[in-house]
């Protein structure tokens with residue numbers, strides 16, 4: 001197990017080696033960057049405290065001994081991609097702290113060495129050296145870790161000078177290679193060796209020597225063109241003393257048979273992880289798995305990425321089986337335009353298979369494949385269509401991780417799925433899956449990616465996904481957050497970019513375990529239903545991914561584009577029950593207040609009085625001069641029953657007099673020759689206003705005098721302004737004799753002023769009465785008289801009549 005891990009680490013180191021040249025030690029100190037400025041000379045005014053100086057991509061051709069004297073603190077100096085032809089390392093004599101010196105991609109031919117003891121990284125690759133520029137002094141730079149070299153001729157004697165150095169990386173960036181003395185490379189003691197070959201070089205010897213040199217070997221530009229196979233078949237393909245465990249070939253362009261020979265060669269070396277990137281092959285397929293010697297290997301991982309071929313007819317079976325019969329642990333063949341894959345009929349030991357970005361179809365699963373140890377299968381970016389077929393295949397494995405993203409997968413409801421109980425993660429993103437996919441999922445699933453499919457709802461009746469913890473449903477067509485009743489352990493939910501208007505209560509009730517939610521970029525409808533959701537976003541710190549920038553209202557239109565956190569939805573307007581209760585309470589209080597007023601202050605009486613007052617005021621405006629011009633002599637004529645005379649004398653008249661300066665007269669104005677009724681009629685005619693004090697006794701004793709008159713003049717319908725009735729005591733309707741229809745009508749219409757029993761109300765009563773009388777008095781003079789008659793004859797039986805006269809008329 002430990003072994004496997006270390007190989008894996010080597011693999012990843014090998015992959016990072018490619019970019020090693022650009023990696024600089026981390027510097028917090030001053031960096032001066034003169035990169036890409038077309039400089040021909042090094043600037044004289046360098047800041048003395050500069051620790052990192054970048055002069056790359058300029059036109060520098062010479063370095064002077066004084067150039068870097070001022071920057072004594074310099075640690076990193078980058079001079080790559082210039083035109084420097086000659087280098088005297090003594091130039092850096094005063095830069096004692098220099099650690100990193102990059103002179104790659106120049107035109108160096110000559111280096112004069114000087115031992116810079118502190119240097120760790122020295123890059124002289126891609127220069128025009130004739131021989132590799134190594135001297136005795138190079139061997140004295142004991143801190144050197146990374147050394148970049150170039151040279152047209154490579155010979156043992158050069159490398160011997162640094163054989164004792166324990167290097168981390170040796171990088172051979174070669175512009176040309178005219179001679180390589182076999183056995184030179186293995187002299188170096190380095191962990192990694194990276195060789196970039198010039199085009200069309202015989203790589204064979206370098207590959208053999210490279211494998212004998214370092215643990216990790218990377219070779220770029222392997223292109224032997226033709227003839228290699230015929231030449232090499234005469235060679236001995238076995239190798240002793242191989243050291244490499246991780247081999248990476250980059251930019252390989254070979255004939256198929258040559259490629260096969262390389263596989264065969266590497267197969268019997270110490271290489272455990274073999275990776276080829278950017279592979280192109282052509283030619284005819286003579287050699288295949290039948291001629292391959294699979295015995296005796298330590299190979300565990302094979303990785304082929306970015307493959308192209310220049311063959312018109314590929315005998316697929318022969319090529320595929322070469323790899324699948326290798327029976328190693330890990331096999332990757334990705335970005336290879338591979339339409340199919342075949343496996344041997346017997347069980348193989350593969351644990352990890354990666355066929356990403358090919359053009360594999362359902363046919364892959366149509367023949368029985370026995371992969372009992374398979375743990376990880378990556379089929380991302382192919383053309384698979386039927387999810388259930390994959391499940392049948394998987395059922396015969398112990399698969400844990402399955403990546404089926406970026407295919408054309410669908411699932412029909414009537415198809416059955418049989419997944420192994422070992423499956424933990426499944427990536428089904430970017431497929432054509434609809435709601436039915438939830439009926440084709442393994443029970444044991446923990447992480448499920450269904451992002452970018454065609455799911456509209458999470459069906460309610462699905463099997464319980466008891467272990468599901470992470471669910472990605474982003475970029476689908478869901479209109480609601482899912483309820484978690486079937487996956488109670490869910491803790492991370494991604495539902496970004498769906499069609500959610502307002503999440504339903506189901507989510508909040510059943511998804512208590514969710515700790516991280518991404519529901520951004522949905523077209524939220526910012527109404528009351530969204531309240532709980534907004535609260536969640538505001539108060540659950542860190543739970544909502546992307547809060548608050550990606551949570552915007554889409555509806556209603558007046559809120560479009562507003563962030564959810566800025567939407568204000570008050571409790572009262574959202575909680576219907578609360579709203580109803582509030583309204584009910586207000587109504588109740590109002591009702592009680594009204595009832596209280598009615599009961600305690602006799603509100604209806606006041607209202608009626610006020611109503612009459614306003615009518616009166618209106619009438620004042622309407623009153624015409626003609627009315628005044630009636631032949632009036634008296635101001636007010638008051639008719640009342642003897643029984644009520646006390647009230648009239650002590651209440652009514654004093655109150656009327658108060659403001660009107662009325663004078664009472666006792667002289668008879670009644671014509672004795674006329675009947676009392678005639679006299680009364682006469683009085684009414686002569687008076688501006690007539691007041692009748694109504695009470696049961698008045699009705700009984702007096703009313704008959706007037707009944708005919710009132711009926712005749714139809715006073716209650718129009719023009720009744722000058723008759724004022726005061727109801728002194730209530731008269732029950734049943735007490736009124738049927739011969740008095742006018743009186744009945746009067747009482748029913750309530751066309752009278754009611755004398756209040758309550759003394760507090762009297763002021764309003766008097767004010768109202770005076771206003772009524774005033775209607776016609778406004779334009780009269782100030783002097784008025786009041787005449788009161790007492791007629792005590794048989795007929796009248798103690799009735800009393802008062803007349804109030806104004807002088808001014």
Ligand SMILES: *[C@@H]1O[C@H](CO)[C@@H](O)[C@H](O)[C@H]1NC(C)=O
Pocket residue numbers: 031033034035036052053054
């Ligand atoms: C200097 O600037 C160039 C881009 O202008 C950049 O690529 C390079 O990394 C910079 N160098 C340093 C040491 O930061």
Ligand SMILES: *[C@@H]1O[C@H](CO)[C@@H](O)[C@H](O)[C@H]1NC(C)=O
Pocket residue numbers: 036057
């Ligand atoms: C140098 O600058 C030119 C234009 O200013 C730009 O096109 C070029 O990519 C730059 N080169 C590097 C290596 O930064």
Ligand SMILES: *[C@@H]1O[C@H](CO)[C@@H](O)[C@H](O)[C@H]1NC(C)=O
Pocket residue numbers: 115136137140
């Ligand atoms: C290398 O260093 C040793 C001592 O560390 C010294 O004796 C020797 O002369 C140096 N060689 C050269 C070529 O500078």
Ligand SMILES: *[C@@H]1O[C@H](CO)[C@@H](O)[C@H](O)[C@H]1NC(C)=O
Pocket residue numbers: 164165166167189190
């Ligand atoms: C190479 O260097 C390592 C330390 O990096 C050392 O252990 C080993 O013995 C050296 N090998 C040779 C052949 O000098």
Ligand SMILES: *[C@@H]1O[C@H](CO)[C@@H](O)[C@H](O)[C@H]1NC(C)=O
Pocket residue numbers: 236237238239240
């Ligand atoms: C290949 O070389 C090895 C030693 O390096 C030797 O043992 C073996 O016999 C050789 N095989 C052939 C076919 O020459």
Ligand SMILES: *[C@@H]1O[C@H](CO)[C@@H](O)[C@H](O)[C@H]1NC(C)=O
Pocket residue numbers: 004005007008273300301329330352376
């Ligand atoms: C095979 O691949 C898996 C997943 O990348 C990795 O964990 C494992 O270490 C690999 N095994 C070998 C022998 O490289």
Ligand SMILES: *[C@@H]1O[C@H](CO)[C@@H](O)[C@H](O)[C@H]1NC(C)=O
Pocket residue numbers: 347368369370372396
């Ligand atoms: C499943 O595997 C067994 C042996 O492991 C094999 O006999 C059987 O044919 C396989 N079935 C399918 C459908 O591949």
Ligand SMILES: *[C@@H]1O[C@H](CO)[C@@H](O)[C@H](O)[C@H]1NC(C)=O
Pocket residue numbers: 392395396418
């Ligand atoms: C799936 O595999 C299990 C055990 O490996 C087996 O019992 C079952 O019959 C298989 N189902 C199908 C449909 O092949």
Ligand SMILES: *[C@@H]1O[C@H](CO)[C@@H](O)[C@H](O)[C@H]1NC(C)=O
Pocket residue numbers: 380405406427428429447448449
């Ligand atoms: C699923 O695959 C897609 C790309 O195919 C990738 O972006 C995503 O991160 C994967 N999901 C998981 C959970 O690994």
